[in-house]
Every structure is written in structure tokens, then in C-alpha cells.
Amino acid sequence: MESMIFRAFSLNGELDLNKLAASLGISKRYRWEEPMLLSPVTFTLIDEPEKEQLMVYLYHFGGVVFVNCPEEVISRLFTELKSVCDIFRDTPQLKYKDDYQLKIDDSAKPVITNDYAVMPSSGHVFVGIISFVIAKSVALEQIEERIDAVLDEVEEYIELLRRGKLDISDDKLAKxxxxxxTFKHTSISYxxxxxxxxxxxxxxxxxxxxxxxxxLFEIAERFQEIKxxxxxxxxxxxxxxxLSHAQRSSRLEWIIIALIFVEIILTLFWKS
Structure with a gap:
């Protein structure tokens, strides 16, 4: 039984494939939904994947999926692309990743699980679909973790609000x-x-x-949860x-009242 190994990463943001293509001397123009299929060794385009070939799929939404690539090839590609695309500069800290395996067995019935799939052939259609799904999954994982962190932060302010306090500055509100x-934009982009x-x-x-x-990867459900x-x-x-605007208006009203009071006192003082 032969197999193909997939390793997916999620970059910290969207990837401009047309800009990357131009930097690599590739004249092809990419639509948003179209991935770039590249050789991680020669940095040239691949027309159709083959089961023993080293390749990498790159997606506009920041997904990167290596197929059959050893660790040194993965590291080299990230290192080389740092000089032509800023988004690759954070790759040493990449924490959102997943592995998958495609097993090829002509005599076996198709089997699909969270960790591997068994198919009768390694047609490029299957390779592309597996890459697409796991790339989306790790990209969603990154958004899920970030949005949960913001929710935790907001809960602290809600707790203060329960106590009758609203200690949040305009700068913090703006951030x-x-x-x-950004999350809303990402949801639309996804x-x-x-x-x-x-x-x-x-x-x-x-x-x-x-x-x-x-x-299996609950793509639709996770997307709806993020939304x-x-x-x-x-x-x-x-x-x-x-509430912040109301608080500011109330504070302004008290300042105006205080100024009027001071003006009255000064007027009475000068008259006396």
C-alpha cells in the first residue's frame, strides 16, 4: 500500500498569490478561490500532482499544505519565501497545523477518517480536495482561538459592568x-x-x-459558530x-453645571 503525507499550516493572514507569483516569475493570474500548486524544490508550477512528487498548495486565505515533503524541504520553502512575501516571516511561530495521510490501495474500499483516507487511486482530484479541506480546517482553528481570546477579554468587562463599573477607554474600544x-471581514472572506x-x-x-x-472536520458548523x-x-x-458615550455626556453635563455655578459665584463676588 502506497501513501501520501499531507501537512497543513495556517499563516497569520491572507496570502496574495498574484503578488507571490510575480515575485517568483510566474505570469499566471489567480482568482481568490484558486490555489497555487508549486514545487517546493524548484519553485515552479505543477500542472497535475503525482503520488511520489513533492508539492505545496498555497491558498489566498493563508492555508499552506505540503504533500510528501520532509521537514527540511518545508523549512527551506518558508525561509526562501520570507524574502519575497512578508507573511512568511512569522512562520517559525506557526502553531496551527495538521497532518493527514492518503493511502492508495487498488483492492480496498474507500475509507475516510479524521486522520487518513484510503482510496483506490491517487488521482490529482483527491489530492486537491484533501489539501483544500485540511487547509480550511487549520485556518478556522486559528480564527476560533483568536475569537475565543477576545470573548474572554470582553467577559472581564461584562463582569465589571455587573458591578456598576465601566472601566474601558476610548482607545481600548477602538482596538x-x-x-x-477583522473577525467579521474574515468570516466574509471565508x-x-x-x-x-x-x-x-x-x-x-x-x-x-x-x-x-x-x-468530519465540521467545516460548515465551525464557520457558523465563528460568525x-x-x-x-x-x-x-x-x-x-x-454606555461610554452616555458616561461621557453625563460627565460633560456635570462640567457645564460646575462652570455655571462658578460663573454665578464669581458674578456675586464681583457685585458685592
């Missing part, structure tokens, strides 16, 4: 708003995670592989902003 809007690859419409085996893997949490954070931010 919180920027973070939440609409493609709910779309099936075009090949699945004409290839029943590819369609079954995609549906099963997307279900729900983003909406919740947006609602909380609106409450904080309204």
Missing part, C-alpha cells in the same frame, strides 16, 4: 472594534469554505470525498460604546 471588524470545488459537480467520487471530509461569535461581539461592542 476592540478593529478586532471584531464564505468559500462552504463552497464545494468545481470538480465535485462532475466527479461523484470526488464529491463523496469532499462531503465526508467537510463533515455567531462575531455577531455577539459586535452586539456587546455596541452596548459598551453606547
Amino acid at each position: 476592540l472594534a478593529a478586532t471584531i471588524l 464564505v468559500m469554505v462552504l463552497d464545494k470545488p468545481d470538480i465535485t459537480w462532475d466527479n461523484p467520487a470526488a464529491d463523496q470525498l469532499y462531503k465526508t471530509m467537510a463533515n 455567531h461569535k462575531s455577531d455577539t461581539l459586535k452586539d456587546v461592542l455596541e452596548v459598551f460604546t453606547s
Whole structure:
């Protein structure tokens, strides 16, 4: 039984494939939903993957999936791309990653699990779908962890609010708003995670592989959960902003009252 090893990473942000292609001397233009399939050794395009070939899929949403690549090849690609694409400079700290295996057995029935798939052939369609699903999964994992961290921070402010305090500065509100809007933007950008690859419409085996893997990795459910949490954070931010404005208005009213009082006292003083 032969096998192909996949290792997926999530970069810290979106990847401009057209800019990367230009830096590598590649004239092809990429649509947002179209991945770049590259040789990690020669940095040239690959037309169709082969089961013993070293390759890497790169996606606009920041997913990077290596196929059949040893550790030194992975490290070399990240090192080489640092000079042409800023987003690769944070790769030593990459914590969002996953491994998968495609086992090829002509006599076996198809089997698909969270860790591996058994297929009768290593057709490039299957390789592309596996890469696409695990790339989306690790990208979602990164967003999930970040949004949970923001929710934890917001809960601290909610607890203060329960005690009748609102200790949050305008700068902090602005940063919180920027973070939440980033999550909202990311959610919109990830609409493609709910779309099936075009090949699945004409290839029943590819369609079954995609549906099963997307279900196992809970892609749609995780996307909806991120969207729900983003909406919740947006609602909380609106409450904080309204309370902060009300607090500022109240403070301004007291200042005006104090100034009027001082003016009256001074007027009476000068008249006397």
C-alpha cells in the first residue's frame, strides 16, 4: 500500500498569490478561490500532482499544505519565501497545523477518517480536495482561538459592568472594534469554505470525498459558530460604546453645571 503525507499550516493572514507569483516569475493570474500548486524544490508550477512528487498548495486565505515533503524541504520553502512575501516571516511561530495521510490501495474500499483516507487511486482530484479541506480546517482553528481570546477579554468587562463599573477607554474600544471588524471581514472572506470545488459537480467520487471530509472536520458548523461569535461581539461592542458615550455626556453635563455655578459665584463676588 502506497501513501501520501499531507501537512497543513495556517499563516497569520491572507496570502496574495498574484503578488507571490510575480515575485517568483510566474505570469499566471489567480482568482481568490484558486490555489497555487508549486514545487517546493524548484519553485515552479505543477500542472497535475503525482503520488511520489513533492508539492505545496498555497491558498489566498493563508492555508499552506505540503504533500510528501520532509521537514527540511518545508523549512527551506518558508525561509526562501520570507524574502519575497512578508507573511512568511512569522512562520517559525506557526502553531496551527495538521497532518493527514492518503493511502492508495487498488483492492480496498474507500475509507475516510479524521486522520487518513484510503482510496483506490491517487488521482490529482483527491489530492486537491484533501489539501483544500485540511487547509480550511487549520485556518478556522486559528480564527476560533483568536475569537475565543477576545470573548474572554470582553467577559472581564461584562463582569465589571455587573458591578456598576465601566472601566474601558476610548482607545481600548477602538482596538476592540478593529478586532471584531477583522473577525467579521474574515468570516466574509471565508464564505468559500462552504463552497464545494468545481470538480465535485462532475466527479461523484470526488464529491463523496469532499462531503465526508467537510463533515468530519465540521467545516460548515465551525464557520457558523465563528460568525455567531462575531455577531455577539459586535452586539456587546455596541452596548459598551453606547454606555461610554452616555458616561461621557453625563460627565460633560456635570462640567457645564460646575462652570455655571462658578460663573454665578464669581458674578456675586464681583457685585458685592
